[in-house]
Amino acid sequence: MTDADICIIGGGPAGMVAGFLFARAGVRTIVLEKHGDFLRDFRGDTVHPSTLDLFDELGLLDRLLEQPHDRVDTIGAVIGGRAYTIGNFRGLPRPGNFIALMPQWHFLNFVAGEAGKLDAFTLRMNAEVSGLIEQGGRVGGVKLADGGEITARLTIAADGRSSLVRREGGLPLHDLGVPIDVFWFRVPKPQTPDNRTQGFIANGEMVVTIDRGDYFQCARVIEKGQADAVRARGFDAFRDQVAAAAPVLRDGIAAVQSWDDVKLLSVSLDRLTQWSRPGLLAIGDAAHAMSPVGGVGINLAIQDAVAAANLLAAPMLSGDDVDPLLHKVQERRLFSVKIIQAIQRVAHRCVLGPALAGRATKAPWILKLIDRSPLLQQFPARLLGLGIRREHIR
Template identity: 65%
Template sequence: MIDHDKPPVIVVGGGPAGMMMGLLLARAGVPVLVLEKHADFLRDFRGDTVHPSTLDLFDELGLLEALLMRDHNKVTTVGGVIDGKTYRIADFSRLPGPARFIAMMPQWHFLDFVAEQARRLPCFTLRMESEAVGLIEGPQRIEGVRLANGEALRSTLVIAADGRGSLLRDAARLPRKDLGAPIDVMWFRIPKAPTPDNRTQGYIGGGEMIVTIDRGDYFQCARVIEKGGAERVRAAGLERFRADAAATAPPLAQHIAALDNWDDVKLLTVSLDHLTRWHRPGLLAIGDAAHAMSPVGGVGINLAIQDAVAAANILAACLADGGDPDPLLHKVRERRKLAVGIIQALQRVVHRNVIGAAMRETAPRAPMILRLLQAVPALQALPARLLGLGIRREHIRSPNRPLP
């Protein structure tokens, strides 16, 4: 039975992992409080790629049709342009299940949707503009969080879902292993005319790499640079930046003049790391707080959501019945470490053998695997499965018993 006298589970961070965790716990009848430090979810240069693995989870929740009512574009294939030649890498139409595409959906739309669904549940509370800056440490376990306004909130369990710069992860002294990321990303946007199809694409050429994410009337662009190279790029001047971008990604050329100020170019310092222990008594880290992912493949959102599903599968029934979650916390990392480890290993290979090679060569040659995928299109189902469904993907197994 649910113990109404116990404090709620506190989820720190209203990103994909935190919001999904809040939804699933409340759905199971667990009182949960999600704390988000910002006033809204509207921040640019966040990941937009909602993969089939995530879409399938919403189908299991009976929410896929409603989710897809939100503004989005469907991407059924993923490819790249190398030195002017187009290569198709993954064909999602070959996947099983109801979602055979990537939904390109601005993250604020996605998070607003999850918040809207969660607010319908009586056990769910979302507090915006509430920044957790520290932990309340008891003699045996973490007992809650401290907010920037001086407020102290007690909890049954703290879920640290506060991203790659997690304050709570550091406050809990959880051990972290840095895998090293040799790249950073400079984000900017360029206007475009709307097209009937989504034209998200990656471009490699002339020692440069740019990814253009089609958001309807503009491209959200990511220029990949070597780690720590932002000052060198800026020193060369904005005119050179525009010229390099237009030469690498020709669809940008027509409106590249719209980029008229360095304030419009944002730097993402890429991290690739993971915790070797995700928990302490009273606290569990998930998502980017547990494992910062490279933007390669756009998998970060989807891995974070998979973490939340795994954690809810393991913990929700115990929490709903008023049990002690601490003996179960280690099982979350045990469940997720294989998937995270394989994807991070693959990202390191891409950093070294694809991106690194592209940035070293002014006339790069497509790797053999890309040429094989063009020769045998049926093989494009394999990278689609890896990218779209991931490794050891999760399914909704947490209980559905919200309070009346």
């Protein structure tokens, strides 16, 4: 007798949603989260229309939207001092016709609360995994850092882009390469009636300002590996360059007082060439790390969770051997991942590269055309908000 049918490693969006869906189907599920809570700064918090629609299918959207969040109806960029609208989500089918900017800890606490109502669900916090249990060439569960073990019919790696479980399981990783890193920081702001999330390109700099009500969550994009060079120019220079690129931050930038207030995100863009082996399946960032471009990481991870539950929950509930089915999750999700990563690579090459080199001094003609056409603005919104081959709850 195993401790669980499924042991999910990692309490991020992929792990928590997968845990909820499998337990909802009646599959005995344990989710292991190595931290004591979900409260960590600068984690992705863009809940896209595809995810809102999934929670609507579950009958949970109204309760989800009771959590603190900001509504984003349009996205845009400021290039050379002029604002352009890139995408308008209002034309998408309701209810998911906007982006909800929701701190990830609120999202995860909500999912944990709903999952906790299910008899088949267990969440263990402060449960750090140190290795895998191998039984006759297949994974039979995990070893814990405290010396304990958890056995399971299926182990799901949802422990992020630096996945220990993926590495211990020997799943092969293909690095696509990425030319950027990101400095994250917060700048206070007054409340405004509309959400003013934007990206700014000017003076060889790119700064994204995510409007979180009383502060901007800011991302200064830099060339990969240049963090030490930026720091060497001094903190005052850092603030001056940010404020020059994004004038909306000038009044509040003084609140960012030292490098302690700035966190470096080392950006990755990669994917596994094999997502599974007997007894083990990887989903979310553990299977494919995404660039921050478009803020799609959470939503692709959740799509993976839905696909895994759709394909595996019923066979597991019937007591079937699911090892022969694990490859179907990769087959279902890989096309979408490849397309989005290809778009991100084009954005790196054609937008971020020229911006950081100081060559993006004016908007390209296609952006000007989209800005003038509300109809055209729906195409980027649909691609960004709904993705490719999106999943639905079975």
